[in-house]
Amino acid sequence: MRSFGSLKKLSGRSLLAAGLALAGVVLLAALAAALLLRGGGEDEVYVARIDGAINNRTAAYVERVISEGEEAGARAVVFEIDTPGGRLDSTQRIVQTITNAGEVPVVTYVAPQGAQAASAGTFIVMASDVAAMAPQTRIGAAQPVTFFGGDIPGDLGEKVTNDAVALITGLAEAHGRNEEWAERAVRESAAEDAAEALELNVVDYVEPDLESLLEAADGTTVEPKGLTLRTAGAVQVERPMSFAERWGVSPYLLAIIAGAGALLLAVIAVGAYRSFKWRVSTGTEAMIGEIGVVRSPVGSGLGGQVFVHGERWRAVPEDPASGPLEVDSEVEVVGFRHGSVVVRPRKDS
Helix, strand or coil: CECHHHCCCCCHHHHHHHHHHHHHHHHHHHHHHHHHCCCCCCCEEEEEEEECCECHHHHHHHHHHHHHHHHHCCCEEEEEEEECCECHHHHHHHHHHHHCCCCCCEEEEECCCCCEEECHHHHHHHHCCEEEECCCCEEECCCCECCCCCECCHHHHHHHHHHHHHHHHHHHHHCCCCHHHHHHHHHCCCEEEHHHHHHCCCCCEECCCHHHHHHHHCCCEECCCCEECCCCCCEEEECCCCHHHHHCCCHHHHHHHHHHHHHHHHHHHHHHHHHHHHHHHHHHHHHCCCEEEEEECECCCCCCEEEECCEEEEEEECCHHHCCECCCCEEEEEEEECCEEEEEECCCC
């Protein structure tokens, strides 16, 4: 049953203000999340993690963490690695970023136990200033393959392989590591566990945890950068992937979209409210003169109802002194009063 008195009065300005407030909250939340990814200090070691396949988002992540480490004057940037490999172009970006990080030592640590630095991961380890592994981890098997894991055929395969060999042996030479093994890792997919890698001078340390590694590497001067590590007792600060780096979507863009969505909802709500008010107003005015049928007696002190305009309405008589209007009698709508239709007997009934 319809009753105008029961219609809730909404404020268009309140709805719009609520939408703007929600948009502001979303934007502030995104900015706060971004600020949490920054910070640092000279007594800190930044710890980041490379998990899963190497791709362009991984490369962007490495670039950001190293840049922030240099800007903050971090003692070192550590990348814990567990990867089966990935894109060669992304790997080359990462290698270039590590190589050009002239103000902060970059440490790679293949961990935890059971982890691997296969294929692309091998290049990243060989590019780092300090290369380390946890016990029972693996490195190697760096032969270039197609997207589906097969050999690259013909002259193209030879060209790609030779280029990869030149890259990895150059990295090994620059850091005083085993160039012969580095070449075999690419040409023959050679792979070693942590103990063998240490014995073959593929990595610099095998340590059970990061704390032990930072203690062991403290005081080491790394070449060719000539930087000395001061990692003992440093505060370890985690630098996780941002939302954009993990999912490929900028949190700022999401905040803008969410804010615009909240504003749009508020505008729609205001429009709906105004449209609703217009419909109620014009609809009721159009009902004056309509003929309806009494469904329950309409009279003074009676909660009468009439069926008019396709709906049941609460009704009051125009002239209460004339007595109640009986069920099934026809009435005419002459106005509205306190949320009820005002009716009188149909003139020709």
